[in-house]
Amino acid sequence: MAQSKRKLKLSSSTVSASNKRSKLTHVHTNPNDLPWKTVSRSKGAWLGADDGILELEEVEGVEVVYEEGENGKVARFNVLDEDEEHAGGQVEGDDPPTGEVGYEQEPGADNEGDDSIPLPETEDTSPPEETFDTQSLLQNWLAYPLHPSLLKSLHSLSFVSPTPIQTQAIPLALSGRDVIGVAETGSGKTLAYGLPILHYILSRPRPRTQVAKARRKLSALILAPTRELALQVSSHLNQCLNSINKPESSPQISEGPGLAGKVSENKANAHGKGKGKGTVEGKSASTSSTSTDNPHPAKSPPLVSVAAIVGGMSSQKQRRILDRGVDILVATPGRLWDILEDDDTLAKEIKTLKFLVLDEADRMVEAGHFAELDNILRLTLQQSRQDETDPEFLGQMGEEVDESKHVVEEEMQTFVFSATMSKDLQQNLKKRRSGFKGAFSKAGSKPASTLDDLLLRLDFRDPEPEVIDLSPEGGVVSSLRESKVECLSADKDVYLYYFLLRYPGRSLVFLSSIDGIRRLMPLMELLNVKAFPLHSQLEQRQRLKNLDRFKSTSSSVLLATDIAARGLDIPSVDHVIHYQIPRSADVYVHRNGRTARANRSGFSLIMVAPDERRLVRGLMGSLKRDEAEIPELTPDLYLLDKLKARVQLARQIDKAQHKVKKENYEKNWLKVAAEAMEIELDSDLATDSEDDSAPTKKKAKAKVGSLKAELKHLLSQPLVAKGVLAKYITSGSVDIVDDLLAGESLETMLGVKRVEAGSEVNPARKKRKSAGASRKKEEDYEEWNGFGS
Numbered sequence: 001m002a003q004s005k006r007k008l009k010l011s012s013s014t015v016s017a018s019n020k021r022s023k024l025t026h027v028h029t030n031p032n033d034l035p036w037k038t039v040s041r042s043k044g045a046w047l048g049a050d051d052g053i054l055e056l057e058e059v060e061g062v063e064v065v066y067e068e069g070e071n072g073k074v075a076r077f078n079v080l081d082e083d084e085e086h087a088g089g090q091v092e093g094d095d096p097p098t099g100e101v102g103y104e105q106e107p108g109a110d111n112e113g114d115d116s117i118p119l120p121e122t123e124d125t126s127p128p129e130e131t132f133d134t135q136s137l138l139q140n141w142l143a144y145p146l147h148p149s150l151l152k153s154l155h156s157l158s159f160v161s162p163t164p165i166q167t168q169a170i171p172l173a174l175s176g177r178d179v180i181g182v183a184e185t186g187s188g189k190t191l192a193y194g195l196p197i198l199h200y201i202l203s204r205p206r207p208r209t210q211v212a213k214a215r216r217k218l219s220a221l222i223l224a225p226t227r228e229l230a231l232q233v234s235s236h237l238n239q240c241l242n243s244i245n246k247p248e249s250s251p252q253i254s255e256g257p258g259l260a261g262k263v264s265e266n267k268a269n270a271h272g273k274g275k276g277k278g279t280v281e282g283k284s285a286s287t288s289s290t291s292t293d294n295p296h297p298a299k300s301p302p303l304v305s306v307a308a309i310v311g312g313m314s315s316q317k318q319r320r321i322l323d324r325g326v327d328i329l330v331a332t333p334g335r336l337w338d339i340l341e342d343d344d345t346l347a348k349e350i351k352t353l354k355f356l357v358l359d360e361a362d363r364m365v366e367a368g369h370f371a372e373l374d375n376i377l378r379l380t381l382q383q384s385r386q387d388e389t390d391p392e393f394l395g396q397m398g399e400e401v402d403e404s405k406h407v408v409e410e411e412m413q414t415f416v417f418s419a420t421m422s423k424d425l426q427q428n429l430k431k432r433r434s435g436f437k438g439a440f441s442k443a444g445s446k447p448a449s450t451l452d453d454l455l456l457r458l459d460f461r462d463p464e465p466e467v468i469d470l471s472p473e474g475g476v477v478s479s480l481r482e483s484k485v486e487c488l489s490a491d492k493d494v495y496l497y498y499f500l501l502r503y504p505g506r507s508l509v510f511l512s513s514i515d516g517i518r519r520l521m522p523l524m525e526l527l528n529v530k531a532f533p534l535h536s537q538l539e540q541r542q543r544l545k546n547l548d549r550f551k552s553t554s555s556s557v558l559l560a561t562d563i564a565a566r567g568l569d570i571p572s573v574d575h576v577i578h579y580q581i582p583r584s585a586d587v588y589v590h591r592n593g594r595t596a597r598a599n600r601s602g603f604s605l606i607m608v609a610p611d612e613r614r615l616v617r618g619l620m621g622s623l624k625r626d627e628a629e630i631p632e633l634t635p636d637l638y639l640l641d642k643l644k645a646r647v648q649l650a651r652q653i654d655k656a657q658h659k660v661k662k663e664n665y666e667k668n669w670l671k672v673a674a675e676a677m678e679i680e681l682d683s684d685l686a687t688d689s690e691d692d693s694a695p696t697k698k699k700a701k702a703k704v705g706s707l708k709a710e711l712k713h714l715l716s717q718p719l720v721a722k723g724v725l726a727k728y729i730t731s732g733s734v735d736i737v738d739d740l741l742a743g744e745s746l747e748t749m750l751g752v753k754r755v756e757a758g759s760e761v762n763p764a765r766k767k768r769k770s771a772g773a774s775r776k777k778e779e780d781y782e783e784w785n786g787f788g789s
């Protein structure tokens with residue numbers, strides 16, 4: 001039920017009123033007599049329609065004193081003179097650190113342990129500071145004893161409740177257990193392990209001044225298979241730290257004694273006008289002055305630092321960041337191992353980690369990181385285990401390892417998370433005590449796969465790591481609508497083009513090879529489709545740039561290899577298209593997982609050529625599903641046919657352009673080679689390579705020009721649906737006026753209604769068709785011979 005809410009906000013000056021020159025002006029026993037002010041609620045404070053609060057009021061400069069009365073403790077409210085209250089040395093424009101207290105506080109309750117926490121600070125243009133009541137606004141998080149600053153961050157991110165994997169993993173992780181978490185794509189696994197790590201670091205008393213002086217000791221290592229995923233994980237964690245790392249909002253990692261110290265440090269920061277963020281890939285930490293007199297404020301380090309170490313980016317810069325020390329390191333195994341080979345300090349820190357996380361462990365093995373990963377994991381073994389893995393040691397081994405010999409400073413916790421992990425592997429991991437020996441001892445049975453082998457090398461300190469398996473049946477999330485389209489390989493371009501025009505949105509198209517992307521890119525460009533490539537042969541800077549462009553362009557296409565299949569959290573991907581069949585069921589699940597994330601809806605389409613049907617059947621079989629269950633998308637063959645001409649023309653242009661480029665390259669090469677060898681080229685060849693107006697070149701260019709003009713003309717013609725008369729839209733067999741007036745018509749296809757892709761699929765067949773029926777289907781298919789190339 002909607003209600004008004006009142007908050008009593010105490011400033012530090014009121015908490016320690018006796019130390020300051022505050023002047024008591026009124027004493028009230030009825031809270032309604034206090035000078036309440038209505039608080040305007042900013043967008044950031046919106047928690048959904050059912051947060052139940054219509055109006056929020058706050059009161060400032062009030063001291064609460066509890067007095068023993070006849071019926072127990074009663075609250076008395078001392079209202080302080082406003083001017084006097086701010087005369088406590090507070091710097092202008094700087095909000096004092098506040099200790100807000102819920103109005104409905106139990107008499108006698110201690111202010112320090114109260115749940116109410118300040119809202120995150122905003123930039124200079126911020127509205128009056130707001131308060132909220134954790135009890136009612138973050139009640140779904142209350143069961144978890146997370147650091148108050150983290151709760152504040154969750155609120156500012158509008159993460160009203162934990163996701164199911166977070167609900168299960170966080171308490172276990174907080175209680176020191178090792179966790180193996182398997183949950184559907186987009187279900188919030190990063191914070192399922194990330195929040196306990198941040199909580200641990202934030203809860204250790206560490207004043208900012210100390211943070212600035214000493215090199216930080218690495219607390220957590222998160223390993224991810226791809227650069228993009230590693231960068232994303234670090235930025236996700238930094239997102240939670242944004243308000244925490246601001247010097248003004250939290251001068252100490254944990255609330256310790258010394259409120260006065262807090263106040264003075266905040267004042268100093270206010271003079272420096274510093275506001276900062278966490279460190280990602282060397283991005284600047286917070287900038288603030290530590291002295292009010294310093295005209296050149298020094299950079300102040302973030303309270304918790306997270307760094308990403310990935311290949312393809314300046315390793316010197318990454319080494320510099322590591323030299324300063326970080327709390328959380330997110331890395332791809334390859335680059336990390338490169339660095340570790342010359343960085344003994346870091347290697348030592350890895351030996352005494354508090355948290356080791358393997359995100360998407362199964363992909364890490366596929367990505368060919370086995371050797372590096374294995375080397376890194378060896379560093380995390382307890383000493384006796386390291387001996388155990390040593391080949392020389394193996395030869396001598398035959399006895400039980402004496403666990404009591406281990407001297408462990410602080411037990412490392414291990415978290416392994418993925419959306420796909422076989423049940424067998426989960427069981428093996430759980431029984432890793434015996435499995436571990438099995439993996440290394442000569443007599444032990446061999447692990448089932450490389451992944452089993454690798455994961456069995458993980459040195460869980462927990463005798464029985466907890467396995468949480470929330471993976472959905474069949475591997476796909478319930479908010480995803482899957483579909484398929486059957487077509488000849490040569491027609492996939494036309495079908496893709498049709499799909500992109502018919503269902504505008506953000507589409508992620510997966511191809512199995514980089515060559516395929518290189519072939520499709522120019523076609524997309526010629527057809528005026530906004531497409532960006534993403535594959536491993538692009539420079540890292542370009543990869544990130546393309547990802548950013550895709551994220552920020554509402555109707556665009558990302559043509560990607562499977563480096564984009566795992567973990568990438570791109571908001572609002574409407575469609576995932578499997579242009580080529582994924583090579584395994586896991587890849588199918590992860591590719592699909594780029595859409596329909598965090599309970600949003602999504603659509604996936606798999607393009608199946610006749611020779612790929614067997615593969616798809618196998619793929620679905622591994623997911624314990626029937627291929628016939630996947631509904632078919634029903635393209636409009638009339639429009640498809642019309643698009644064929646455009647695609648064919650684009651192909652011709654591309655071919656002609658390619659030929660010109662190739663000839664240029666060859667001739668240039670010939671010229672360079674001839675010069676190097678000091679020989680003279682045949683006159684024809686020499687003229688051709690130098691002169692742009694040479695007849696052959698001229699001819700080729702003219703051909704490209706005329707084809708381009710033809711395509712331009714075609715693209716300028718509206719694509720008109722069957723039965724629609726473009727000139728007389730109220731005539732013809734289809735009346736499109738209503739749709740046009742309602743804005744429901746698709747601009748690129750006249751007479752075609754704007755609909756979601758999911759609404760144009762044939763209902764799924766529950767059971768495999770009878771032999772006769774499937775023969776009929778094959779015949780239909782033969783009949784529709786496609787477009788050819």
Ligand SMILES: Nc1ncnc2c1ncn2[C@@H]1O[C@H](COP(=O)(O)OP(=O)(O)OP(=O)(O)O)[C@@H](O)[C@H]1O
Nearest residue numbers: 159161162163185186187188189190419567569598
């Ligand atoms: N408690 C929450 N409430 C709302 N959104 C959340 C919550 N936790 C995480 N999210 C958001 O959900 C999205 C998906 O989270 P995340 O990337 O961690 O998923 P994932 O399970 O790791 O996915 P994948 O398996 O594809 O890697 C992110 O945008 C994240 O910000």
